[in-house]
Amino acid sequence: MPQPTIETPTRPVRRPRRATVLEREQLTPHLIRLVLGGEGLEGFAAEEFSDHYVKLLFPPAGAPYGPDADVEEVRATLPREQWPRTRTYTVRAWDPAAARLTLDVVVHGDVGFGGPWASAVRPGDVIQLLGPGGSYAPDPAADWHLLIGDPSVVPAIAASLPRIPDGVPVVVLIEAEGPDDELPLDAPPQADVRWLRRAAGEPHGAALLRELASLELPAGRPQLFLHGEAGAVRAIRRELLIERGLPREGHSISGYWKHRRDDEAWRAEKAEWNRQVEADGA
Ligand SMILES: Cc1cc2nc3c(=O)[nH]c(=O)nc-3n(C[C@H](O)[C@H](O)[C@H](O)COP(=O)(O)OP(=O)(O)OC[C@H]3O[C@@H](n4cnc5c(N)ncnc54)[C@H](O)[C@@H]3O)c2cc1C
Known part of the structure; x- marks a missing residue:
């Protein structure tokens, strides 16, 4: 299964x-x-x-x-x-x-x-x-890593990057409001770290999706670490696992928070959201 x-x-x-x-x-x-x-x-x-x-x-x-x-x-x-x-x-x-x-x-x-x-x-x-x-650490057997998030995910991305071995391709995409939100990350030398700007009024994840559209994906089996605003996570997951056909297993993907919902409301609907997301492209 x-x-x-x-x-x-x-x-x-x-x-x-x-x-x-x-x-x-x-x-x-x-x-x-x-x-x-x-x-x-x-x-x-x-x-x-x-x-x-x-x-x-x-x-x-x-x-x-x-x-x-x-x-x-x-x-x-x-x-x-x-x-x-x-x-x-x-x-x-x-x-x-x-x-x-x-x-x-x-x-x-x-x-x-x-x-x-x-x-x-x-x-x-x-x-x-x-x-x-907790449940994720970079898989040492993955051929490459893709870490995607917003400022709420920066702590997990920052804690994960030093555990990625030198030489293994890693791309990091972080969507934030502006250049002042950028932080230095302790990443392996080969890491391709891209801070993206979310324009005012734009839905969460729009800048990430734009960047992904032109991103050439390395060959081999990737491990994704994809978290952040729930709507953004769903759209990006769909793009990567369904449109671009990346393998569906072995990733860490979740909605950390949801636009216009406080955490109580988001947790109340999370199980149903998870079911819907799993059904995407099924
Ligand atoms: C496993 C996990 C790890 C997390 N790690 C971190 C972390 O390290 N640092 C961190 O800051 N967050 C992290 N989060 C997200 C954080 O738990 C939520 O953002 C939480 O909703 C914040 O609570 P709050 O009381 O500030 O706002 P809430 O009362 O939950 O929400 C109030 C309003 O603020 C909005 N809102 C909530 N969070 C954000 C946000 N990040 N940006 C913009 N608007 C928001 C909501 O949509 C709502 O409209 C993590 C979540 C999970 C599930």
Whole structure:
């Protein structure tokens, strides 16, 4: 039976860890780096994959508890609408010796939990998190790699590139708002890294699709790492696996977020979206 090409992330450990914000750095106009630490990260194991992720827990507006609350007790005593909201972030780096966990968070306006939190958080603030989960690392047997995403995928792409062996062709396409969003990436020397600009009002993924149209694909078996806005991911997956006929197996593909949906709404429709995407071109 063929493997599904859309990922269902493995469930991270359910017991929340308590972490403290150690450092905050504005990397680009839309990306904030946060370094977390503290005893709660003891036993955190995020070395196996390059797309490890955590789920940060945020009290909803009006919740009668703070970020430090006993989540088990909250779940046992309060109605579900007051339970913490979860937001998923990639482990950009984990230093087990120093117990430092680095996350890069996209700020995309005033709405939501994760983005506004990253804008306002200060060293010393507490955050609880679940995880890590994860499932992808570059396949050393792949003939070439294609990594595609938007700023929310930059942390996973940046963590993955150093694991691609020298000499193996790798193309990276990242769609962002402008040149100020570009970051230096620790890529192998042969990597072809292209930052693409999303024009104002354009749908997510349009610049990626334009670039793909003229991209000459290397020969052999590729491994795709394709994530980002759900509509963009679906269109690009269709282009690569159906129109261009790349093999359907062995990739890492998912919608990290969806335009005009908060994460709760997106998660509620994700299973159906996955089914529809799997049916594309079937
Ligand atoms: C496995 C995985 C790993 C991820 N890793 C990262 C990561 O390392 N860094 C990161 O920043 N994000 C990452 N994401 C995406 C992140 O979880 C979502 O973007 C999430 O919706 C952000 O939550 P929020 O509270 O800021 O906004 P929400 O409350 O979820 O959404 C509010 C509004 O903002 C819009 N929105 C949400 N995210 C974005 C965005 N990135 N750009 C523009 N508009 C947006 C929504 O469409 C909605 O209209 C990851 C997601 C997954 C599944």
